[in-house]
Amino acid sequence: MFIARMTFRFNRLAVATLLSACVATPVWAQSADGKAKLIDKLLTLWHPEDVVVMMVxxxxxxxxxxxxxALQGRVTAERRDATLKDMAVDVQKYINEATPIALDTARRQLASSVVPxxxxxxxxxxxxxxxxxxxSPVxxxxxxxxxxxxxxxxxxxVAESRAAIDPKMQALTQAVGLKLRAATTTP
Known part of the structure; x- marks a missing residue:
């Protein structure tokens, strides 16, 4: 009976230790392998999951x-700015909601994509x-x-090329604006 209790306690301790190691340490770094530890350190320094922030x-x-x-030249500057400001709220909401989802997914997928x-x-x-x-400090x-x-x-x-580029930028803006207006007003 005493041996059975000791075995049960040992097994519970072993399971608890194993679970705590799994929670605290990434899967790829759980072995004693020096390479796995180096990969864990590399991923900590590199942050490959940050690419998903740009993707989002x-x-x-x-x-x-x-x-x-699309708004340029079609509405007043005040209305354009108000519309863009209103859109910024929706954009920020999207970013705030989508970024954590993408980052969580990226972190979970590191072990099966980047680590191998x-x-x-x-x-x-x-x-x-x-x-x-x-x-490196450098x-x-x-x-x-x-x-x-x-x-x-x-x-x-900017200082050297503004005079040459500004007229080209204005011409581009006008051309795009004219084509947008033509596309939206023609049936």
Whole structure:
């Protein structure tokens, strides 16, 4: 009887320990394998699931841009701005609702999509090199400087090419506006 109770307690402890490990640790990193631990660290640094945020937000941004184009020249600036502001509420609601769903799905799918590719295509040494690159202070510094560099380049391009590009942009806007008006007024 004593042995049976001890076995039952041991089994409950083993199950509890196993369950806590499964909840706390991603499936691909549960083994003692060094490669699995490296993959877990790589995914923590890389965040491949962030691509779904762009996948969710791109259609919303495109819809707003298309609406802006469709409204331009057809309604007053005040009405256009009010309509776009009203649309922004719907767009934000969509983003707030769709993004968590997509991120949750992406996180669940990592183990069956990205992890096998990393396991098959990269050695432990290569994974260590990728991690070192992602953790590099020089990379972090470079990434912090990107907005400043992009802004500096953008300002120079605008300053130098505005006179040549503005008339082309105005012509494009007029042409698109005329075609939209013609399409909406012709039966």
């Amino acid at each position: 937000q791109r259609p919303a941004a495109d819809a707003v841009q298309q609406a802006r184009i 590719i990393l396991q098959q295509q990269f050695s432990e040494e290569e994974l260590k090199q990728i991690i070192a690159m992602l953790e 990379k972090k510094k470079f990434e912090q400087m990107i907005p400043q560099m992009e802004r500096a380049l953008g300002e120079k391009v």
